[in-house]
Amino acid sequence: MKTPIQFQLNGEEVAAFAESGANLLDVLRESIGDLSVKGGCWQGTCGTCTVLIDGAPRLPCVTLAETCVGKSIETAAGLRRGPDLHPLQHAFMERFAAQCGYCTPGILMAAKALLDRSPNPTRAEVVDAICGNICRCTGYEPIIQAILDVARGGDRRRA
Amino acid sequence: MLEFRKDIFADERDDNLIEIGQPTQRQDILGHVTGTSPFYDDHRFANLLHLKILRSPHAHARIRSIDDSAAARAPGVKRIIRAADVPVNLNTLLSLIQFGKDDEPSLAADVVRYKGEPILGIVATSERAALEAMALVRVSYDQLPAVFDVEEALKPGAPSVNPTYPKNTFEYYGKYDHQKLRFGDVESAFKQADLVLEDRYQMSPIEHAPTETNGSIAVPDTNGRFIVYTSTQALFFSLDTAAKINAMQSNQLHFIGGTVGGGFGGKVDTMTEPLAILAARLTGAPVRYRFSRHEEMQFGSPRGAERISIKDGVMKDGRIVARQVRAYFDSGAYTRLSSYAVVKCVAHIPGPYTIPNVHADVYCVFTNRTPATAMRGFGVTALDFALESHMDKDAVALGIDPLEFRILNAYRDGDMKAHRREAKNCALIECAQVAAEKANWPLRDEFRRLSSRQGGGPARTGGAADRARAPAIAPAAAPPQPMPQRVAYERPTPAAPARTPPTPPPRSAPPPPTAPTPAGSTHGAPRFSSVFGTRRR
Numbered sequence: 138m139k140t141p142i143q144f145q146l147n148g149e150e151v152a153a154f155a156e157s158g159a160n161l162l163d164v165l166r167e168s169i170g171d172l173s174v175k176g177g178c179w180q181g182t183c184g185t186c187t188v189l190i191d192g193a194p195r196l197p198c199v200t201l202a203e204t205c206v207g208k209s210i211e212t213a214a215g216l217r218r219g220p221d222l223h224p225l226q227h228a229f230m231e232r233f234a235a236q237c238g239y240c241t242p243g244i245l246m247a248a249k250a251l252l253d254r255s256p257n258p259t260r261a262e263v264v265d266a267i268c269g270n271i272c273r274c275t276g277y278e279p280i281i282q283a284i285l286d287v288a289r290g291g292d293r294r295r296a
Numbered sequence: 297m298l299e300f301r302k303d304i305f306a307d308e309r310d311d312n313l314i315e316i317g318q319p320t321q322r323q324d325i326l327g328h329v330t331g332t333s334p335f336y337d338d339h340r341f342a343n344l345l346h347l348k349i350l351r352s353p354h355a356h357a358r359i360r361s362i363d364d365s366a367a368a369r370a371p372g373v374k375r376i377i378r379a380a381d382v383p384v385n386l387n388t389l390l391s392l393i394q395f396g397k398d399d400e401p402s403l404a405a406d407v408v409r410y411k412g413e414p415i416l417g418i419v420a421t422s423e424r425a426a427l428e429a430m431a432l433v434r435v436s437y438d439q440l441p442a443v444f445d446v447e448e449a450l451k452p453g454a455p456s457v458n459p460t461y462p463k464n465t466f467e468y469y470g471k472y473d474h475q476k477l478r479f480g481d482v483e484s485a486f487k488q489a490d491l492v493l494e495d496r497y498q499m500s501p502i503e504h505a506p507t508e509t510n511g512s513i514a515v516p517d518t519n520g521r522f523i524v525y526t527s528t529q530a531l532f533f534s535l536d537t538a539a540k541i542n543a544m545q546s547n548q549l550h551f552i553g554g555t556v557g558g559g560f561g562g563k564v565d566t567m568t569e570p571l572a573i574l575a576a577r578l579t580g581a582p583v584r585y586r587f588s589r590h591e592e593m594q595f596g597s598p599r600g601a602e603r604i605s606i607k608d609g610v611m612k613d614g615r616i617v618a619r620q621v622r623a624y625f626d627s628g629a630y631t632r633l634s635s636y637a638v639v640k641c642v643a644h645i646p647g648p649y650t651i652p653n654v655h656a657d658v659y660c661v662f663t664n665r666t667p668a669t670a671m672r673g674f675g676v677t678a679l680d681f682a683l684e685s686h687m688d689k690d691a692v693a694l695g696i697d698p699l700e701f702r703i704l705n706a707y708r709d710g711d712m713k714a715h716r717r718e719a720k721n722c723a724l725i726e727c728a729q730v731a732a733e734k735a736n737w738p739l740r741d742e743f744r745r746l747s748s749r750q751g752g753g754p755a756r757t758g759g760a761a762d763r764a765r766a767p768a769i770a771p772a773a774a775p776p777q778p779m780p781q782r783v784a785y786e787r788p789t790p791a792a793p794a795r796t797p798p799t800p801p802p803r804s805a806p807p808p809p810t811a812p813t814p815a816g817s818t819h820g821a822p823r824f825s826s827v828f829g830t831r832r833r
Contacts (some may be wrong), residue, residue: 172338173331175557177507178589185507213331226329230321238328239335239507239557273507273558 144205146171147215153202161197161205162186165212173214173242177271184270187243188212194250194269213242216249224287225249232283236274244270248284257288304723304748324555335555336512336525341582344513345374347575348426349585350416350433351595352408355664356442356455359406359415359435366432367418372425374579377417379405382574383543388631389565392536397467399460400630400667402541402570407440409457409629410666412595419575419583442664446603446624449663457629457662466627466635466660473659475642477621479714480653482609485618489609493690496605497682501598501626504671508557510596511586512568514576522573523550529559534566541570542577549573561670565597565632600634600668601626602641604682609653614696614704615756618653619646623679625660628667634660637668637675644676646714647683648724649705650756654714700743703728703753710750722748 139154146169153168162179165171165188174197177185181199188197189211216223225245228234235241244267251258251266258266263284264277272280302313327333364376379385379401386398404415416433420426441455448454449464456462465473486492512526528534528551535551538544556563568585575583587596602625609618623641627634638660645656668674691698706724713719725748732739746753 170340175331175335175508176337177509180589183507183589213329217330222329229329230325231319233320233322233325235322235325235328237506237508237556237558238324238333241328242331245329271505271507273505273560 140203142202142206144207145209147211148209155202157203159202161188161200161202161210164202165197165210171212171214173212175239175242177239177243182271183240184247184267185240185243187246187270189246189250192250192253194247194266211246211249213245216245223249225252225284228283228286229280232279232286234275234279234283240270240272244272244280248280248287251284252287258284260285263288301723301726304726305721308721327555333555335508335557336527336553337508337584337586339513339525341513341515343581345419345421345575345579345581345583346423346426347377347417347419347572347583347585348423348430349414349571349591350418350430350435351591352404352411352413352415352437354408354437354439354442355411355444356440356457357408357437358440359404359408360438361434361436362416363434364416364432366434367429370420370425370429370432372421373418373429374421374581375419375575377403377419377571377575377578379403379415381578382541382570384541387537387541389533389537389633390631390636391540392533396631396635397460399458400632402574407459408437410664412591412666413629414571417571417575419579423586444663444665446601446626446659446661446663449661450624450659455664457664458631461631461662464662466631466638466662468635475638475656475658477642477645477654477656477714479655479716480618482607482618482620482653482655485653486607486609486620489617490612491610491690491693492607493610493686493693494605494607495686495689496603497678497685498604499602499678499681501601501666501668502671503593503596503598504558504560504562505593506556506558506560506562509587509589509592510563510567511584512572513582513584514569514572515582516576516580517550521548521550522576523552524569524573526551526553526569527556527559527563528553528566528569529556529561529563530566533564534569537566538569538573542573544573560672561599561674562596565667565669567596595666597628597632597667597669599671599674599677600628600637601665602678602682604679606682606686608686608690610690610694612694614694614701616646616649616651616690616705619649619651619655621645621654621656621658621679623656623658625658625675626665626668627660627662628665629662630667631660631662632667632669633674634668637670640675641679643715644679645683647680647687648707648722649687649702650707650711650719651705651714652756697739699728699732699737700739703739703743703746705756706748708748708750708752724748725752 138157142155143152151169153164155164162176165174175185177183179198181196186198187194191208225248247267247270263281368376382402385401388396388398390396391398404413418426418429443449443455457464510527512524515523517523531551531553535549539546539549572583572585604623607620610616625634625638638658642658646654688698691701703725707719707722709720709722711719725746
């Protein structure tokens with residue numbers, strides 16, 4: 138049994154047929170083809186697949202696709218506007234805030250959720266915002282610094 | 297501020313290291329921040345099939361029977377893969393460099409030797425269909441006694457884990473059950489030492505836990521070849537291993553990788569590619585074999601656990617005169633890379649210190665635990681933890697500053713290492729001095745003046761360089777005790793013929809000194825060169 142579902146993905150209307158019980162991660166990657174969303178644990182523990190659902194960071198691997206009908210979903214694929222990178226993307230590049238890059242899309246989305254609602258967060262708020270995202274390579278400090286750079290408007294140091 | 301002390305490495309590295317201290321960007325960072333870097337699972341294929349593996353719930357058991365008839369009829373199932381389907385169902389990773397015997401099946405045929413060992417593959421139209429079919433497989437086991445402790449595994453009567461190595465130890469050069477290091481005479485030195493300190497250190501296995509789990513997709517090409525997208529850290533290693541297990545030529549496989557979602561050593565074991573390729577051959581369709589997080593954590597090979605006993609003989613003036621190490625490397629049920637870890641471990645003993653009497657026995661032991669593998673300095677990291685912990689205990693027992701204690705015993709140019717090679721391009725003393733300065737750690741003046749150069753400190757060991765050294769430091773406590781030190785080591789003349797590999801340990805004849813000054817940089821040394829003793833320096 139497949140269910141038709143429709144929602145906004147990075148500002149565009151998209152539709153797919155979802156297997157009953159399918160999670161949003163599989164629908165985004167397999168049905169719609171947004172490969173910027175990565176799976177890491179498929180059980181809601183690592184934060185790698187983090188996307189924004191109506192502006193709030195959520196884990197698609199444990200989100201029923203059918204519950205997303207009519208909602209607005211943002212992923213890392215939608216961060217840039219044409220050739221222009223999002224300030225967070227600039228800052229991550231400059232701060233060497235990615236090594237293998239697998240956790241990066243999820244952390245970018247968690248950081249965007251924070252900055253969208255609180256443009257000048259404290260360091261503690263930044264740490265809290267990404268505390269659900271596991272990074273195994275770079276350590277968290279360059280990531281925290283990159284997010285703070287954007288908060289301070291310092292992301293265009295070299296851009 | 298960074299300061300480059302290129303004088304120390306003048307004849308070793310010819311690069312300028314101008315990148316250090318400068319901001320730089322990864323060449324692949326744009327893909328990472330836009331989510332477009334091509335990880336193996338970001339490739340899409342029509343009619344992709346999925347391989348899931350039935351794994352042993354027991355640490356050691358004989359498989360009495362497997363009934364997969366219901367699973368084969370389950371919805372979506374395209375193929376069951378059994379041990380008999382694997383063309384070459386016994387392999388060891390380092391067989392590619394003729395190191396060790398084939399000891400590990402891709403799918404267990406008769407006995408399972410660790411919890412999680414693969415038994416059966418199910419290829420289906422979805423992971424879910426494969427897992428639902430797996431629940432229908434009936435396996436009947438006779439449980440066997442298991443052993444989980446390295447020292448228990450070496451006792452007479454212990455359960456034999458791995459039939460290729462029935463005594464539970466890896467065999468070096470076909471006859472040695474461990475690696476030995478012998479230098480000087482530790483027993484006499486212990487008798488002469490002012491203080492003898494002994495302790496034991498135990499490390500746990502550590503899972504790499506990359507955010508991207510191990511996996512690969514094998515795709516039949518139109519020319520009889522297979523294209524394999526993989527998370528491997530060791531692309532050509534995995535290619536050759538997969539070719540061997542599938543009885544194929546290497547040129548029938550086209551591996552695409554290089555974008556690895558975290559590895560740290562946990563993606564060198566060729567865990568998924570051989571069976572993904574086999575499944576693609578048997579079904580004619582692209583097949584993905586992807587570890588779940590549970591598989592990655594529970595069955596993905598970890599850093600091996602090590603148990604290390606250290607006994608040091610020290611003098612009141614701070615000299616270490618003897619070091620004895622006995623270590624056990626827990627390889628788990630199969631060899632993988634642990635045999636090599638042990639070689640590295642022995643090569644690292646006694647640490648970066650000039651000690652005239654060194655004695656080490658290191659064992660690669662098989663137990664009914666998850667097979668261990670590479671992880672960031674494996675074989676060395678745990679040993680260093682043990683050695684440096686022990687160094688601190690030595691220093692405390694002697695009432696000597698731990699940093700000064702290290703400086704006093706550090707390798708200096710011209711010292712004879714326990715492996716009978718001359719130390720050169722040494723820099724530990726300088727590193728310790730800079731570290732002390734940056735950390736505001738008080739060093740006495742005489743220790744600030746020492747250097748790693750020949751004659752850069754007081755005589756200690758009777759190494760070649762020490763004969764030229766003038767004592768520079770007044771001992772803090774008791775005067776230096778005269779020690780029965782070796783003052784000369786037999787060395788072949790420069791004309792001596794090169795060692796003919798493989799030379800079994802213990803190496804009775806020291807290798808010829810590496811006479812020529814290294815031209816060019818030393819990076820690019822073969823990864824496993826130390827196995828054959830061809831490493832430079």
